[in-house]
Amino acid sequence: MKITVNGKEQELDIAPDLPLLWVLRDHLQLTGTKYGCGKGLCGACTVHLDGAPVRSCQTPASAAAGGLVLTIEGLSSDASHPVQVAWQEHNVPQCGYCQSGQIMSAVALLERTPSPSDAEIDSAMAGNICRCGTYTRVRLAIRQAGAQAGESQA
Amino acid sequence: MSMIRKISRRRFLELTGLSASGMVLMGSLPGSALAGVLDMQQGAMLNLFVSVKADGLVEIIAHRSEMGTGIRTSLPQVVADEMEADWSRVKVIQGLANADYGSQNTDGSRSVRDFYHIMRQMGAAARVSLEQAAANRWAANIGDVAASNHQIIHRDGRRLDFGELAAEAARLPMPDMATLRLKSPADFRYIGKDIPIVDLQDMCTGNTTYGIDVRIPGMLFASIERTPVLQGKVRSFDRAAALKMPGVVDVIKIEGKPLPSGFNPLEGVAVLATDSYSAMQARAKLNINWERGVHATHNSGAYLDELAARVSAGPGKVARERGDTEAALGKARKIVEATYVTPYLAHAPMEPPVATAHIHDGICEIWACTQTPQATQKTVAATLGMEDKSVKVHVTLLGGGFGRKSKPDFSVEAALLARDTGRPVQVTWTREDDIRHDYFHSCSAQYYKGGLDDNDKLIAWLAREATPPISSTFKAGANMQDDGSLSMSFGSIPFAVANLRVESHEADAHVRIGWLRSVFNIPYVFGIGSFMDELAHAAGKDPRDFWLETIGPDRELDFADEGFEFSNYGRSLADFPYDTGRLKGVITQLTDTLPWGRTLPAGQGWGLCAARSFLSYVAVATRVEVKDGRLRVMEMHCMMDAGTVVNPDRVHAQMEGAMIFGLSLALMGEIDFKEGEAVQSNFHDYPVARLNQVPHVVKTHIVSSDALASGVGEPGVPPVAPSIANAIFAATGQRIREFPFNKYFSI
Numbered sequence: 001m002k003i004t005v006n007g008k009e010q011e012l013d014i015a016p017d018l019p020l021l022w023v024l025r026d027h028l029q030l031t032g033t034k035y036g037c038g039k040g041l042c043g044a045c046t047v048h049l050d051g052a053p054v055r056s057c058q059t060p061a062s063a064a065a066g067g068l069v070l071t072i073e074g075l076s077s078d079a080s081h082p083v084q085v086a087w088q089e090h091n092v093p094q095c096g097y098c099q100s101g102q103i104m105s106a107v108a109l110l111e112r113t114p115s116p117s118d119a120e121i122d123s124a125m126a127g128n129i130c131r132c133g134t135y136t137r138v139r140l141a142i143r144q145a146g147a148q149a150g151e152s153q154a
Numbered sequence: 155m156s157m158i159r160k161i162s163r164r165r166f167l168e169l170t171g172l173s174a175s176g177m178v179l180m181g182s183l184p185g186s187a188l189a190g191v192l193d194m195q196q197g198a199m200l201n202l203f204v205s206v207k208a209d210g211l212v213e214i215i216a217h218r219s220e221m222g223t224g225i226r227t228s229l230p231q232v233v234a235d236e237m238e239a240d241w242s243r244v245k246v247i248q249g250l251a252n253a254d255y256g257s258q259n260t261d262g263s264r265s266v267r268d269f270y271h272i273m274r275q276m277g278a279a280a281r282v283s284l285e286q287a288a289a290n291r292w293a294a295n296i297g298d299v300a301a302s303n304h305q306i307i308h309r310d311g312r313r314l315d316f317g318e319l320a321a322e323a324a325r326l327p328m329p330d331m332a333t334l335r336l337k338s339p340a341d342f343r344y345i346g347k348d349i350p351i352v353d354l355q356d357m358c359t360g361n362t363t364y365g366i367d368v369r370i371p372g373m374l375f376a377s378i379e380r381t382p383v384l385q386g387k388v389r390s391f392d393r394a395a396a397l398k399m400p401g402v403v404d405v406i407k408i409e410g411k412p413l414p415s416g417f418n419p420l421e422g423v424a425v426l427a428t429d430s431y432s433a434m435q436a437r438a439k440l441n442i443n444w445e446r447g448v449h450a451t452h453n454s455g456a457y458l459d460e461l462a463a464r465v466s467a468g469p470g471k472v473a474r475e476r477g478d479t480e481a482a483l484g485k486a487r488k489i490v491e492a493t494y495v496t497p498y499l500a501h502a503p504m505e506p507p508v509a510t511a512h513i514h515d516g517i518c519e520i521w522a523c524t525q526t527p528q529a530t531q532k533t534v535a536a537t538l539g540m541e542d543k544s545v546k547v548h549v550t551l552l553g554g555g556f557g558r559k560s561k562p563d564f565s566v567e568a569a570l571l572a573r574d575t576g577r578p579v580q581v582t583w584t585r586e587d588d589i590r591h592d593y594f595h596s597c598s599a600q601y602y603k604g605g606l607d608d609n610d611k612l613i614a615w616l617a618r619e620a621t622p623p624i625s626s627t628f629k630a631g632a633n634m635q636d637d638g639s640l641s642m643s644f645g646s647i648p649f650a651v652a653n654l655r656v657e658s659h660e661a662d663a664h665v666r667i668g669w670l671r672s673v674f675n676i677p678y679v680f681g682i683g684s685f686m687d688e689l690a691h692a693a694g695k696d697p698r699d700f701w702l703e704t705i706g707p708d709r710e711l712d713f714a715d716e717g718f719e720f721s722n723y724g725r726s727l728a729d730f731p732y733d734t735g736r737l738k739g740v741i742t743q744l745t746d747t748l749p750w751g752r753t754l755p756a757g758q759g760w761g762l763c764a765a766r767s768f769l770s771y772v773a774v775a776t777r778v779e780v781k782d783g784r785l786r787v788m789e790m791h792c793m794m795d796a797g798t799v800v801n802p803d804r805v806h807a808q809m810e811g812a813m814i815f816g817l818s819l820a821l822m823g824e825i826d827f828k829e830g831e832a833v834q835s836n837f838h839d840y841p842v843a844r845l846n847q848v849p850h851v852v853k854t855h856i857v858s859s860d861a862l863a864s865g866v867g868e869p870g871v872p873p874v875a876p877s878i879a880n881a882i883f884a885a886t887g888q889r890i891r892e893f894p895f896n897k898y899f900s901i
């Protein structure tokens with residue numbers, strides 16, 4: 001099966017029902033995408049499949065076959081994506097574990113909705129648990145990244 | 155001072171995992187940890203915590219575990235400041251388990267309070283070594299040279315970079331610690347400043363190594379089916395069926411041990427496979443037949459009812475007594491009584507427990523997201539029958555800890571499986587494993603009775619509790635809180651009440667009990683803080699005024715003559731007095747930032763609570779709205795007095811996190827046991843707060859203070875739940891006396 005991950009086509013000999021999360025982590029050594037619940041409940045495993053955010057623990061490899069997968073490692077190599085920049089300016093991470101998922105969800109939100117309302121932020125990010133409680137700063141960083149995107153388009 | 159004695163180069167390489175065998179393995183680790191460790195080889199060691207490379211790069215050891223507090227930054231920040239290093243030329247290196255560092259046990263909110271001074275000494279010692287090396291080079295008097303921003307500068311203007319002096323400085327004897335001059339706080343460059351954490355960028359790119367990210371060539375991935383009931387035993391299981399599953403390489407039984415649980419693995423059957431998912435899936439085929447044992451009768455609902463009945467029915471063992479409480483209650487004009495119960499809780503760090511073990515060349519290497527590398531080392535060594543020094547424990551980043559990762563049982567599992575298979579093994583707990591087999595935060599029942607006099611002043615305080623103790627995890631049959639545990643607020647109430655009595659009842663443990671962020675302060679401050687509010691309303695007084703009046707005059711508390719051995723979080727009352735003025739200070743300073751006392755729209759209310767824990771003083775005020783049976787927390791405000799603060803931004807972050815951690819446990823936290831088994835298993839039935847459930851206003855304030863640094867990671871948590879319950883009462887007149895509040899309201 002062929003899956004393109006972060007722009008690189010990968011030829012994989014795996015069971016079609018193996019969740020994408022474990023394909024990334026155990027077969028491609030892309031460990032930036034995290035396991036948190038394995039049940040689609042926490043968002044730690046969020047990646048983009050053909051531009052849309054998906055929970056990779058609930059996405060069988062077969063569903064990604066032939067598709068384009070973007071993980072945190074592919075967002076930028078130097079943390080220069082506007083969402084990563086906003087994340088750093090607000091010192092969002094505490095333990096950091098949930099943050100790849102938070103960032104991938106935020107990027108997807110801002111790609112669809114460049115200046116999201118509070119309610120849009122709440123609903124787009126409700127699937128990403130942060131046990132450390134960085135939510136206040138997640139909101140601030142999304143607003144900043146959104147505002148910057150708005151400015152650069154204007 | 156053994157901490158800073160000179161150690162040989164070879165020994166240093168061992169301490170940081172760079173000795174020959176370690177290096178090869180580290181080479182297979184992804185992420186930034188690796189780069190730092192390999193770079194270290196060229197540095198010249200100035201002391202146990204500091205080395206300097208020829209190009210001037212200063213390497214500072216982080217000996218405590220990073221689980222989100224920012225400690226990998228804050229303590230090195232202190233060292234760098236004292237040595238006058240340029241922070242942009244500093245690299246932080248994670249130290250292995252080693253007693254030479256002092257305690258590495260990262261819990262109890264004590265990293266800064268226990269190591270602030272020592273880190274200053276390490277930095278100052280490194281600075282003096284560099285100054286002496288420069289003085290020697292210039293044949294100058296040491297008094298004529300001084301370190302400044304990575305250089306040693308002579309009065310006459312000559313200057314040398316740290317890197318140019320490193321090798322010479324490393325050959326000098328250690329400076330005399332007794333006469334070491336520390337910087338004046340006025341000259342601090344980094345202490346007290348918002349330095350971004352060293353892992354910040356990597357956390358935003360996924361270039362990090364948590365326990366679950368460790369990859370060792372040839373390693374197997376293990377997943378373990380553990381006994382659903384404490385002390386259960388495996389009768390039989392279907393090895394062949396599990397072995398037939400794709401990717402499965404081996405199936406190994408792990409033998410449980412008799413009580414006490416300690417840090418021993420639970421009885422279970424491990425499936426080892428070539429990837430994590432295959433191992434997890436194949437567990438379903440094990441079909442284990444369990445001998446469930448005596449704790450299979452444990453039903454937590456009925457048990458909590460029993461404890462609640464016990465504490466309200468009659469006297470227990472007296473832990474602290476002042477005056478004549480019975481007589482005062484007899485004379486009181488108003489009596490207020492209430493019973494509070496709190497359930498078991500699970501830690502649920504985002505990264506579950508994960509450990510990797512590799513036994514080779516007579517040593518066992520462990521890579522783990524552990525809060526206690528030294529306990530990991532000792533427990534693994536004892537289990538394998540090895541010497542401590544033959545067990546090398548590499549500390550990865552921790553995806554949260556909250557006390558769960560203080561218990562090294564998961565590293566012991568990995569070590570046993572590595573021994574039995576002869577291969578490197580990674581044990582990953584699933585979320586279900588994590589929630590069902592935790593070292594649970596204990597359930598608790600508390601009864602309070604208070605008496606008010608004719609002026610509605612508090613004249614009597616009677617408090618009784620029953621809580622299965624943490625000590626039961628280390629001593630089979632222990633079933634009563636000791637003064638150390640009661641020192642977490644229950645026994646150490648700071649009120650100026652003439653008559654008080656504090657009592658404990660027995661409570662048998664039926665599950666593994668552990669410590670969770672702020673520990674017994676969670677139930678006890680919920681009881682005390684709620685009951686204070688009940689008394690205030692009975693007295694017809696504003697709760698804030700009642701708190702201030704009842705805490706009474708500014709004074710330093712001493713509990714000794716009331717029969718109570720106050721542990722004060724392991725520190726002396728001389729260094730860290732219990733100062734009622736500081737407790738009142740956080741209340742008044744917090745409420746001064748709020749429209750406290752002003753009328754709110756119907757259905758809204760403010761609630762307040764304050765507590766001292768981990769030597770810090772915290773007040774929390776919450777505003778809620780209750781409408782059509784729905785509870786909404788609208789704003790949360792927190793004031794913390796933690797003495798000297800190293801990195802204010804990280805302290806704010808801990809407070810913000812504590813507000814949300816407290817909100818989670820108050821609104822939705824509960825683990826139930828039915829027939830000895832934990833009922834909950836994942837975030838659908840053990841929910842924690844999500845972004846859409848937390849208020850838009852979470853405001854945190856730090857009291858500016860030059861008192862000794864005290865705890866930060868935990869003390870924000872305890873006042874949160876009672877502040878919410880008190881706000882609900884203010885909004886509705888309904889008093890909630892148990893967690894979680896979602897039993898009463900939709901959230």
Ligand code: FES
Nearest residue numbers: 036038040043057
């Ligand atoms: S691991 Fe996929 S949603 Fe939690």
Ligand code: FES
Nearest residue numbers: 095096098130132
């Ligand atoms: S930063 Fe720790 S779980 Fe989000």
